Amino acid sequence: MVENPFTTFIDLVTYDAALRALQQKRLSLISEQNHLQSTLSLLERNAVLAKARLADLRKEVDKLERDLHELDEQLSDKQRRLSLVNTPKEYMSLQQEIEVLEQNKRKADDALLALWSALEEHQKVDKQRESSESVERDAVHTKLRELQQNLAELEQEIEKKQRLRVEKEIKTPDAWREKYAMMLTRVENPVVPVENASCSACFYPIAQQDLAALMRHKLLECKGCYRILYYL
Ligand SMILES: [Zn+2]
Numbered sequence: 001m002v003e004n005p006f007t008t009f010i011d012l013v014t015y016d017a018a019l020r021a022l023q024q025k026r027l028s029l030i031s032e033q034n035h036l037q038s039t040l041s042l043l044e045r046n047a048v049l050a051k052a053r054l055a056d057l058r059k060e061v062d063k064l065e066r067d068l069h070e071l072d073e074q075l076s077d078k079q080r081r082l083s084l085v086n087t088p089k090e091y092m093s094l095q096q097e098i099e100v101l102e103q104n105k106r107k108a109d110d111a112l113l114a115l116w117s118a119l120e121e122h123q124k125v126d127k128q129r130e131s132s133e134s135v136e137r138d139a140v141h142t143k144l145r146e147l148q149q150n151l152a153e154l155e156q157e158i159e160k161k162q163r164l165r166v167e168k169e170i171k172t173p174d175a176w177r178e179k180y181a182m183m184l185t186r187v188e189n190p191v192v193p194v195e196n197a198s199c200s201a202c203f204y205p206i207a208q209q210d211l212a213a214l215m216r217h218k219l220l221e222c223k224g225c226y227r228i229l230y231y232l
Contacts (some may be wrong), residue, residue: 005173006217012168013191057119064112071105191228
Protein backbone atom coordinates (compact mmCIF):
# COMPACT_ATOMS: atom_id res chain seq x y z
CA MET A 1 0.00 0.00 0.00
CA VAL A 2 1.38 3.39 -0.98
CA GLU A 3 1.04 5.75 1.92
CA ASN A 4 -0.46 9.16 1.48
CA PRO A 5 2.41 11.70 1.43
CA PHE A 6 0.42 14.06 3.66
CA THR A 7 -0.07 11.29 6.24
CA THR A 8 3.58 10.23 6.25
CA PHE A 9 4.74 13.83 6.54
CA ILE A 10 2.34 14.69 9.36
CA ASP A 11 3.24 11.43 11.03
CA LEU A 12 6.88 12.56 11.05
CA VAL A 13 5.93 16.03 12.32
CA THR A 14 3.81 14.72 15.20
CA TYR A 15 6.48 12.17 15.99
CA ASP A 16 8.99 15.02 16.24
CA ALA A 17 6.66 16.96 18.54
CA ALA A 18 6.50 13.96 20.89
CA LEU A 19 10.28 13.55 20.69
CA ARG A 20 10.74 17.22 21.48
CA ALA A 21 8.49 16.92 24.52
CA LEU A 22 10.65 14.04 25.76
CA GLN A 23 13.79 16.08 25.19
CA GLN A 24 12.30 18.98 27.12
CA LYS A 25 11.39 16.63 29.94
CA ARG A 26 14.97 15.37 29.87
CA LEU A 27 16.27 18.94 30.21
CA SER A 28 13.98 19.64 33.13
CA LEU A 29 15.10 16.42 34.85
CA ILE A 30 18.72 17.42 34.32
CA SER A 31 18.09 20.83 35.80
CA GLU A 32 16.31 19.23 38.77
CA GLN A 33 19.26 16.88 39.14
CA ASN A 34 21.66 19.84 39.22
CA HIS A 35 19.48 21.53 41.80
CA LEU A 36 19.49 18.45 44.04
CA GLN A 37 23.23 18.08 43.65
CA SER A 38 23.81 21.68 44.65
CA THR A 39 21.53 21.17 47.68
CA LEU A 40 23.75 18.26 48.68
CA SER A 41 26.92 20.35 48.30
CA LEU A 42 25.33 23.12 50.33
CA LEU A 43 24.50 20.67 53.13
CA GLU A 44 28.03 19.33 52.94
CA ARG A 45 29.50 22.83 53.15
CA ASN A 46 27.22 23.70 56.10
CA ALA A 47 28.43 20.66 57.99
CA VAL A 48 32.09 21.47 57.31
CA LEU A 49 31.60 25.09 58.45
CA ALA A 50 29.76 24.05 61.61
CA LYS A 51 32.50 21.56 62.48
CA ALA A 52 35.15 24.21 61.88
CA ARG A 53 33.31 26.66 64.18
CA LEU A 54 33.18 24.01 66.90
CA ALA A 55 36.86 23.19 66.47
CA ASP A 56 37.72 26.90 66.74
CA LEU A 57 35.73 27.23 69.95
CA ARG A 58 37.42 24.14 71.41
CA LYS A 59 40.81 25.61 70.51
CA GLU A 60 39.88 28.86 72.26
CA VAL A 61 38.79 26.94 75.36
CA ASP A 62 42.08 25.00 75.36
CA LYS A 63 44.10 28.16 75.04
CA LEU A 64 42.24 29.89 77.85
CA GLU A 65 42.68 26.85 80.07
CA ARG A 66 46.41 26.90 79.41
CA ASP A 67 46.52 30.65 80.17
CA LEU A 68 44.65 30.08 83.42
CA HIS A 69 47.02 27.31 84.42
CA GLU A 70 49.95 29.61 83.75
CA LEU A 71 48.34 32.40 85.79
CA ASP A 72 47.85 29.95 88.69
CA GLU A 73 51.51 29.00 88.56
CA GLN A 74 52.60 32.63 88.48
CA LEU A 75 50.32 33.40 91.42
CA SER A 76 51.57 30.59 93.61
CA ASP A 77 55.14 31.47 92.70
CA LYS A 78 54.62 35.09 93.76
CA GLN A 79 52.78 34.06 96.91
CA ARG A 80 55.72 31.83 97.83
CA ARG A 81 58.07 34.75 97.29
CA LEU A 82 55.92 36.99 99.47
CA SER A 83 57.16 35.17 102.60
CA LEU A 84 60.77 35.54 101.51
CA VAL A 85 60.94 39.31 100.86
CA ASN A 86 63.09 41.47 103.09
CA THR A 87 61.74 45.02 102.69
CA PRO A 88 58.23 46.48 102.89
CA LYS A 89 58.80 48.06 99.47
CA GLU A 90 59.48 44.66 97.91
CA TYR A 91 56.46 43.27 99.74
CA MET A 92 54.19 46.06 98.43
CA SER A 93 55.41 45.67 94.90
CA LEU A 94 54.92 41.89 94.97
CA GLN A 95 51.48 42.36 96.53
CA GLN A 96 50.55 44.68 93.64
CA GLU A 97 51.73 42.14 91.09
CA ILE A 98 49.64 39.49 92.84
CA GLU A 99 46.59 41.74 92.66
CA VAL A 100 47.05 42.29 88.93
CA LEU A 101 47.47 38.56 88.41
CA GLU A 102 44.34 37.88 90.44
CA GLN A 103 42.39 40.39 88.39
CA ASN A 104 43.62 38.74 85.20
CA LYS A 105 42.68 35.36 86.59
CA ARG A 106 39.15 36.53 87.40
CA LYS A 107 38.79 37.90 83.88
CA ALA A 108 40.11 34.67 82.39
CA ASP A 109 37.76 32.65 84.60
CA ASP A 110 34.77 34.67 83.41
CA ALA A 111 35.87 34.37 79.80
CA LEU A 112 36.31 30.63 80.16
CA LEU A 113 32.88 30.27 81.69
CA ALA A 114 31.35 32.22 78.81
CA LEU A 115 33.28 30.13 76.29
CA TRP A 116 32.18 26.91 77.88
CA SER A 117 28.55 27.86 77.71
CA ALA A 118 29.04 29.04 74.10
CA LEU A 119 30.66 25.71 73.28
CA GLU A 120 27.85 23.82 74.94
CA GLU A 121 25.26 25.84 73.02
CA HIS A 122 27.11 25.28 69.76
CA GLN A 123 27.32 21.56 70.40
CA LYS A 124 23.59 21.45 71.06
CA VAL A 125 22.78 23.45 67.92
CA ASP A 126 25.22 21.36 65.90
CA LYS A 127 23.56 18.16 67.06
CA GLN A 128 20.16 19.47 65.97
CA ARG A 129 21.62 20.64 62.67
CA GLU A 130 23.21 17.28 62.11
CA SER A 131 20.03 15.33 62.76
CA SER A 132 17.80 17.59 60.64
CA GLU A 133 20.37 17.74 57.84
CA SER A 134 20.84 14.03 57.86
CA VAL A 135 17.08 13.60 57.31
CA GLU A 136 17.22 16.16 54.50
CA ARG A 137 20.31 14.56 52.99
CA ASP A 138 18.67 11.14 52.95
CA ALA A 139 15.57 12.60 51.30
CA VAL A 140 17.66 14.35 48.66
CA HIS A 141 19.66 11.17 48.01
CA THR A 142 16.47 9.17 47.56
CA LYS A 143 15.03 11.78 45.20
CA LEU A 144 18.28 11.92 43.27
CA ARG A 145 18.37 8.16 42.83
CA GLU A 146 14.77 8.11 41.55
CA LEU A 147 15.48 11.01 39.25
CA GLN A 148 18.60 9.40 37.83
CA GLN A 149 16.65 6.22 37.22
CA ASN A 150 13.94 8.20 35.39
CA LEU A 151 16.54 10.08 33.43
CA ALA A 152 18.27 6.88 32.33
CA GLU A 153 14.94 5.43 31.17
CA LEU A 154 14.04 8.64 29.39
CA GLU A 155 17.38 8.72 27.62
CA GLN A 156 16.84 5.16 26.42
CA GLU A 157 13.38 6.08 25.17
CA ILE A 158 14.72 9.13 23.34
CA GLU A 159 17.47 7.11 21.75
CA LYS A 160 14.99 4.47 20.62
CA LYS A 161 12.64 7.12 19.23
CA GLN A 162 15.52 8.77 17.38
CA ARG A 163 16.37 5.46 15.72
CA LEU A 164 12.74 4.91 14.72
CA ARG A 165 12.55 8.44 13.37
CA VAL A 166 14.95 7.52 10.59
CA GLU A 167 12.41 5.02 9.25
CA LYS A 168 9.64 7.59 9.35
CA GLU A 169 11.82 10.13 7.61
CA ILE A 170 12.62 7.74 4.78
CA LYS A 171 8.90 7.26 4.07
CA THR A 172 8.36 10.99 3.71
CA PRO A 173 8.49 12.35 0.13
CA ASP A 174 11.95 13.78 -0.67
CA ALA A 175 10.81 17.32 -1.42
CA TRP A 176 8.87 17.59 1.85
CA ARG A 177 11.62 16.00 3.86
CA GLU A 178 14.19 18.46 2.53
CA LYS A 179 12.00 21.47 3.07
CA TYR A 180 11.16 20.28 6.56
CA ALA A 181 14.84 19.71 7.40
CA MET A 182 15.63 23.23 6.22
CA MET A 183 12.85 24.71 8.32
CA LEU A 184 14.00 22.70 11.36
CA THR A 185 17.32 24.54 11.28
CA ARG A 186 15.46 27.79 11.94
CA VAL A 187 12.74 26.82 14.38
CA GLU A 188 12.19 23.65 16.39
CA ASN A 189 8.50 23.28 15.44
CA PRO A 190 8.14 24.60 11.88
CA VAL A 191 5.01 22.57 11.14
CA VAL A 192 2.15 22.87 13.59
CA PRO A 193 -1.46 21.72 13.75
CA VAL A 194 -4.47 24.01 13.56
CA GLU A 195 -6.28 24.20 16.87
CA ASN A 196 -9.55 26.09 17.47
CA ALA A 197 -9.31 27.60 13.98
CA SER A 198 -5.96 29.20 14.89
CA CYS A 199 -2.27 28.48 14.51
CA SER A 200 -1.31 26.41 17.57
CA ALA A 201 2.09 28.11 17.76
CA CYS A 202 1.21 31.81 17.52
CA PHE A 203 -2.60 31.63 17.82
CA TYR A 204 -3.11 33.64 14.65
CA PRO A 205 -6.72 33.08 13.53
CA ILE A 206 -7.23 31.31 10.23
CA ALA A 207 -9.64 32.60 7.61
CA GLN A 208 -12.65 30.40 6.74
CA GLN A 209 -11.50 29.64 3.18
CA ASP A 210 -8.00 28.68 4.39
CA LEU A 211 -9.55 26.45 6.99
CA ALA A 212 -11.55 24.70 4.29
CA ALA A 213 -8.36 24.15 2.26
CA LEU A 214 -6.53 22.85 5.33
CA MET A 215 -9.36 20.40 5.93
CA ARG A 216 -8.73 19.03 2.43
CA HIS A 217 -5.18 18.27 3.62
CA LYS A 218 -3.51 21.23 1.99
CA LEU A 219 -0.55 22.65 3.83
CA LEU A 220 -0.67 26.43 4.31
CA GLU A 221 1.68 28.97 5.74
CA CYS A 222 0.55 30.76 8.92
CA LYS A 223 0.14 34.48 8.28
CA GLY A 224 1.31 35.24 11.80
CA CYS A 225 4.49 33.18 12.26
CA TYR A 226 5.07 31.68 8.76
CA ARG A 227 5.06 28.13 10.11
CA ILE A 228 3.40 25.47 7.99
CA LEU A 229 -0.07 24.64 9.20
CA TYR A 230 -1.89 21.33 8.84
CA TYR A 231 -5.29 20.08 9.87
CA LEU A 232 -5.93 16.60 11.19
ZN1 LIG B 1 1.47 30.96 13.53
